[in-house]
Amino acid sequence: QKEVEQNSGPLSVPEGAIASLNCTYSDRVSQSFFWYRQYSGKSPELIMSIYSNGDKEDGRFTAQLNKASQYVSLLIRDSQPSDSATYLCAVNVAGGYNKLIFGAGTRLAVHP
Amino acid sequence: SQTIHQWPATLVQPVGSPLSLECTVEGTSNPNLYWYRQAAGRGLQLLFYSVGIGQISSEVPQNLSASRPQDRQFILSSKKLLLSDSGFYLCAWTARIQGQSPLHFGNGTRLTVT
Numbered sequence: 001q002k003e004v005e006q007n008s009g010p011l012s013v014p015e016g017a018i019a020s021l022n023c024t025y026s027d028r029v030s031q032s033f034f035w036y037r038q039y040s041g042k043s044p045e046l047i048m049s050i051y052s053n054g055d056k057e058d059g060r061f062t063a064q065l066n067k068a069s070q071y072v073s074l075l076i077r078d079s080q081p082s083d084s085a086t087y088l089c090a091v092n093v094a095g096g097y098n099k100l101i102f103g104a105g106t107r108l109a110v111h112p
Numbered sequence: 113s114q115t116i117h118q119w120p121a122t123l124v125q126p127v128g129s130p131l132s133l134e135c136t137v138e139g140t141s142n143p144n145l146y147w148y149r150q151a152a153g154r155g156l157q158l159l160f161y162s163v164g165i166g167q168i169s170s171e172v173p174q175n176l177s178a179s180r181p182q183d184r185q186f187i188l189s190s191k192k193l194l195l196s197d198s199g200f201y202l203c204a205w206t207a208r209i210q211g212q213s214p215l216h217f218g219n220g221t222r223l224t225v226t
Contacts (some may be wrong), residue, residue, distance in 0.1 A: 032212055032213075034215075042219075042220075043217040043220045046215070046216070097169075098144050098206040098207075099158060099161060103155060104155035
């Protein structure tokens with residue numbers, strides 16, 4: 001059973017701080033990793049993808065991947081109240097027609 | 113650009129009634145198509161995926177079925193709904209490129225079975 005684990009939160013950070021979201025996965029051969037943001041009552045939207053070990057930066061977002069530790073994280077710098085949402089980690093199933101397995105999500109609350 | 117349409121947005125159905133949710137993708141050909149369900153406060157569970165017309169793979173045994181009558185059309189159905197079928201149903205697509213292709217979701221259908 002392939003799994004993706006995330007802390008459910010809520011993770012509460014003050015405005016302007018760095019939010020750090022973590023995810024571990026069980027399938028060692030997974031090659032593609034994604035972070036989605038989901039506002040309450042809405043569908044998930046893709047915010048980051050990462051395929052190689054190391055860091056990938058896009059604006060205020062940085063994704064970090066460590067395949068040896070089977071660990072992927074998302075950092076949000078200068079957190080804003082509009083970043084308050086649930087963040088879903090998704091991992092592809094190797095050889096599985098681009099199927100993604102999702103974690104249950106971490107709820108982030110950014111307070112002014 | 114590619115867009116994905118999903119309807120209806122909300123649906124309230126009695127137990128035992130049939131269900132049909134529809135999803136269409138525009139702006140791309142030969143997409144992989146997926147149905148996910150999200151129960152309240154839970155993660156996304158993959159229900160079905162399709163790599164071509166008439167090709168459906170089921171991920172979990174359940175009261176639902178899926179069909180793909182056209183390349184960019186994906187339908188989720190049930191003959192008799194159960195209370196446990198309530199949830200947020202999401203259709204998604206990816207390009208056929210294996211591996212580095214994220215899912216793109218529709219706006220979802222919130223189904224309440226009463």
